[in-house]
Amino acid sequence: MLVKIVVFDSGLGSLSIIKQLQKVVTADIIYFADQKNFPYGTKSISQLERIITKTVRTLKKEFKPDLIVMGSNTPSILFKKITNDNKVIGVFPPLKMAVKKTNTLSIAILATKSNVESKALQAYIKKNVPKNIQVTRVNASPLVNLVELGKFISNKKLCQEKITKMLTKIFKEKNIDVVTLSSTHLPFLLPILQQTFPQITFLDPANQVAKKVSQIINTTKKSKRNKMQIITTGDPVIFQKQLYKLGIKKKIKPFVTV
Numbered sequence: 001m002l003v004k005i006v007v008f009d010s011g012l013g014s015l016s017i018i019k020q021l022q023k024v025v026t027a028d029i030i031y032f033a034d035q036k037n038f039p040y041g042t043k044s045i046s047q048l049e050r051i052i053t054k055t056v057r058t059l060k061k062e063f064k065p066d067l068i069v070m071g072s073n074t075p076s077i078l079f080k081k082i083t084n085d086n087k088v089i090g091v092f093p094p095l096k097m098a099v100k101k102t103n104t105l106s107i108a109i110l111a112t113k114s115n116v117e118s119k120a121l122q123a124y125i126k127k128n129v130p131k132n133i134q135v136t137r138v139n140a141s142p143l144v145n146l147v148e149l150g151k152f153i154s155n156k157k158l159c160q161e162k163i164t165k166m167l168t169k170i171f172k173e174k175n176i177d178v179v180t181l182s183s184t185h186l187p188f189l190l191p192i193l194q195q196t197f198p199q200i201t202f203l204d205p206a207n208q209v210a211k212k213v214s215q216i217i218n219t220t221k222k223s224k225r226n227k228m229q230i231i232t233t234g235d236p237v238i239f240q241k242q243l244y245k246l247g248i249k250k251k252i253k254p255f256v257t258v
Contacts, residue, residue: 002227003217006059007069008032010040011148012242013185014071017091018228020210021069025217028227030063032255035234038148041074041112041141041183048075048114056082067216069209073182074115077124089212093121093182094203095128095135101201104177105133108170110140111182136174140183142166147185152192153245160192171197178203231255 005027007014011034018031037043037051052075059068068088070076076083076090083090098107107129115121116137125135142162146152152159170176178201181187187204194202228250232239236252243252 002028003067004028004030004063004065005067005069005213006030006032006063006065007071008034008055008059009071009184010034010038011185012239012246013144013147013183013188014069014091015243015246015248016184016187016204017069017071017206017209020204020206021213022226022228024210024214026226027217029229030065031228031230032059033230033232033234033239035232035239037233039112039141039144040072041114041144043114045078045114045118049079052079052082056085056088060087067213069213071184073184073205074112077115078118078120080120089209089216091184091205091209092124093180094205094208095125095180097203097208098178098180099129099133101203102133102178104175106136106175107133107178107180108136108138108174108176109180109182110138110143110186112144113139113141115182134174136170136176138167138170140166140186143189144183144185147188150242150245152188156192159189160196163189163192163196167197171200177201180205229253 007018018029034055040048056068070088070090073091076092082088093109116139129135146159146162180203187206190202230250231253233255236254240252
């Protein structure tokens with residue numbers, strides 16, 4: 001019997017997680033793009049909690065998955081009671097890895113506006129980073145929007161200009177040498193980030209998630225073949241066009257009951 005994994009996010013961002021998952025597990029993967037509620041990262045905490053709680057409940061009812069991967073860093077950090085569910089895995093900044101890799105003792109977290117401003121992220125940093133290491137939180141919501149609009153494919157020059165303008169000064173002033181990409185949209189910009197800042201190490205949390213999923217699956221069910229379907233609460237035709245540019249040609253199914 002196939003292991004069923006639902007991965008969800010507010011747009012195409014968590015496809016970066018699926019790419020890593022498919023390297024380490026074989027499963028029936030359902031990608032649930034909650035585009036109706038994009039972006040998660042600029043919602044108020046109360047709004048987002050309602051959306052995420054309802055979405056997780058709906059996914060359990062509709063798909064009966066073995067695991068749900070909450071592909072967005074923002075609700076993963078903010079809502080512990082949801083990720084405490086043994087069927088739900090969140091995505092968290094790989095701060096322990098960043099601590100190991102930094103030589104300048106100065107790291108940055110690129111995350112959404114609501115995540116950057118949250119007390120929950122502050123507490124997560126305090127728990128995982130020694131006091132001698134400086135952590136700079138950077139609001140990367142404008143970059144998340146660029147990815148969701150597909151600009152990393154259609155207008156790389158614009159992306160590079162935006163990245164340079166937003167990040168150069170702060171990286172230089174703070175002497176940052178390690179950055180966590182704490183929105184699943186941001187790995188789509190990784191080639192541009194690396195080209196712009198070759199001296200900086202960028203960490204993708206998707207590797208951490210894939211490893212955790214693999215460990216859980218290895219202790220439950222094994223699968224012999226791979227399946228994937230993509231569902232959106234937004235416009236499937238527009239989403240199909242976006243994904244086609246990424247080389248993803250699967251038919252997108254609409255979901256209208258959330």
